Amino acid sequence: MTSQFFRQQLMSSNLRVLKGLAAPDSESSHLPLALKVLIVGEALPFPLFLKVRREESPEIHFLPYLEAGEGVDASFLEPLERLGLERGYFRAEDLETVIAYLNNHLLLTGNGEGKAMLSLCREHLGLTLRLALRQPHLGKHLNAAKKVLGQTLQVLERDDLSFRLLGEILFSDYSLYTHSVNVSLLSMAMPVFLGKGRRESLTLGLAGLFHDVGLTRVDASILCKVEPLGPEDWADIREHPALGHRLLSSHPHFPVAALRLVLEHHENADGSGYPQGLTLAKQHPLTRVLRLLDAYDALTSHRPYRPALRPFAALKVLQEQLGPRGATPYAPQTLKDLIRFLAII
Numbered sequence: 001m002t003s004q005f006f007r008q009q010l011m012s013s014n015l016r017v018l019k020g021l022a023a024p025d026s027e028s029s030h031l032p033l034a035l036k037v038l039i040v041g042e043a044l045p046f047p048l049f050l051k052v053r054r055e056e057s058p059e060i061h062f063l064p065y066l067e068a069g070e071g072v073d074a075s076f077l078e079p080l081e082r083l084g085l086e087r088g089y090f091r092a093e094d095l096e097t098v099i100a101y102l103n104n105h106l107l108l109t110g111n112g113e114g115k116a117m118l119s120l121c122r123e124h125l126g127l128t129l130r131l132a133l134r135q136p137h138l139g140k141h142l143n144a145a146k147k148v149l150g151q152t153l154q155v156l157e158r159d160d161l162s163f164r165l166l167g168e169i170l171f172s173d174y175s176l177y178t179h180s181v182n183v184s185l186l187s188m189a190m191p192v193f194l195g196k197g198r199r200e201s202l203t204l205g206l207a208g209l210f211h212d213v214g215l216t217r218v219d220a221s222i223l224c225k226v227e228p229l230g231p232e233d234w235a236d237i238r239e240h241p242a243l244g245h246r247l248l249s250s251h252p253h254f255p256v257a258a259l260r261l262v263l264e265h266h267e268n269a270d271g272s273g274y275p276q277g278l279t280l281a282k283q284h285p286l287t288r289v290l291r292l293l294d295a296y297d298a299l300t301s302h303r304p305y306r307p308a309l310r311p312f313a314a315l316k317v318l319q320e321q322l323g324p325r326g327a328t329p330y331a332p333q334t335l336k337d338l339i340r341f342l343a344i345i
């Protein structure tokens, strides 16, 4: 089916456009892309697909909605908006082309409107993370991620309005990439809100983006399990902070402080966390922020075994949660800061 024919048939055919994400990240032939980042009036350098299913069959197909080289016309995007569709898909092999397209977009938009800029940065961070993880030692993509984090921070620092937009641009469907970007953005924005320095935001933003890279070395079947995990599964999962630390420490440009946060992001305030069982006094001072925001985003994301919680419900869980030793896993002051911060986003 050609893209032109598909666009004409979109509303009338027996095709159902699917809104959910594609198959598990590592196996996907097609990767999601927010439709908001398409530049209206410009030619698209890669084909854009929609995920569809015919009414009579459970099989999922990716059909081309825009061809490579085709101009993005606002009239093409309107029906997708009416369907409530936030994302299209591109072929996994076009990842570098898509990132180059987003780089161009960032250059063109420069000081653009806050929500559009944050959406663009979010998309860029997720795809750059994906590209970085394809290389054994992250290659040059780590520096690309740092650059986009700096640009994102500039938008967050611009004014209070950016904070209010943050809640709107975070995705709640869980994947390693969406979760990592959500945690990164929240971790960068909270220090800005608290009036801390840029260095703190950038350290947390980088650590937030890469905190779970160790999970890419854990058996995917464990991560996708719907049933409760067994002790052996947990033993494997508990390896991921150290695995991530090892992976990132071979990169010369990954800062030491961010590296430590990756290693410590499952440490609890009372020393009941892992891998080292450090109490607050022995943790890096920013570990408590990453620990809390990681837990917050996990609660507010859909998981195979439960729906996403609303922010207020998630805060209640965090306030009442007890660790293995019967004490709160979170630093009380950081939890208070998060409550204040969430009140404005």
Ligand SMILES: [Fe+2]
Residues within 6 Å of the ligand: 211, 212, 240, 265, 266
């Ligand atoms: Fe983790």
